[in-house]
Amino acid sequence: EPVVALVVAAGSGVRLGGEVPKALREIAGRPLVLRSVEQLAGGGCTHAVVVVAAGTEDAFAAALASAPVPVRLVRGGAERQDSVRLGLDAVAADPSLAGCRVVLVHDAARALVPAAVVARVIAAVQGGAPAVIPVTTVIDSVRQVLPGGSSVVDRATLRAVQTPQGFDLATLRAAHELIARDGVAVTDDAAACEHAGHSVVLVEGAREAMKITEPLDLVLAEAIARADV
Numbered sequence: 001e002p003v004v005a006l007v008v009a010a011g012s013g014v015r016l017g018g019e020v021p022k023a024l025r026e027i028a029g030r031p032l033v034l035r036s037v038e039q040l041a042g043g044g045c046t047h048a049v050v051v052v053a054a055g056t057e058d059a060f061a062a063a064l065a066s067a068p069v070p071v072r073l074v075r076g077g078a079e080r081q082d083s084v085r086l087g088l089d090a091v092a093a094d095p096s097l098a099g100c101r102v103v104l105v106h107d108a109a110r111a112l113v114p115a116a117v118v119a120r121v122i123a124a125v126q127g128g129a130p131a132v133i134p135v136t137t138v139i140d141s142v143r144q145v146l147p148g149g150s151s152v153v154d155r156a157t158l159r160a161v162q163t164p165q166g167f168d169l170a171t172l173r174a175a176h177e178l179i180a181r182d183g184v185a186v187t188d189d190a191a192a193c194e195h196a197g198h199s200v201v202l203v204e205g206a207r208e209a210m211k212i213t214e215p216l217d218l219v220l221a222e223a224i225a226r227a228d229v
Ligand code: C5P
Pocket: 008, 009, 010, 011, 012, 023, 051, 076, 077, 078, 079, 080, 081, 083, 084, 106, 107, 108, 109
């Protein structure tokens, strides 16, 4: 049965600068989006649906020509959650993906996610969890800034949330319909499921799955990719 990777890559990537969409930027000669699809396939995804901005389809098709699994391109929306919803609609409507129960939603910018993390997420969904997220502990001390000053937050209780996040496909589609109906804004898909009343299962993420966001991240990613960590 298909395990679908839904890769969102329709953002502008303004924080990274440059002319091309962020997901087409290269680390050590390979585009972020291709690396993401390779890692997802390495962890067990059998198909990829990549959500891209209008007008960038040809460039993404070229970047993904050597992808190890079949890739379908879908046009994205105004916000990340719109792009995910459009991608999920495409998954549900695609006859070649009939019978798909497990979908992983992944930020293209997390291009170096280890295959082992992907495999952990898939295993947890196949084990019956409706929503699964990879998380890491927080290294820095953390403060909450309030109008009257700031106060320390116990970092031991905090986790940073990564992707790929794994879901039962029907659960995630219903959750996205609900947040669209309720006008709720979310920054990730687990939050959409939580709004719909589902509990979220945490599995161990990895520092390598960092979201490549700022120029410094590209430098780090180059080094990681060349070292083949
Ligand atoms: O902006 P942010 O860093 O949260 O974006 C996370 C991911 O969502 C990126 O991979 C980006 O390409 C994607 N995205 C999208 N459609 C949008 C906005 C963001 O696919 N409208």
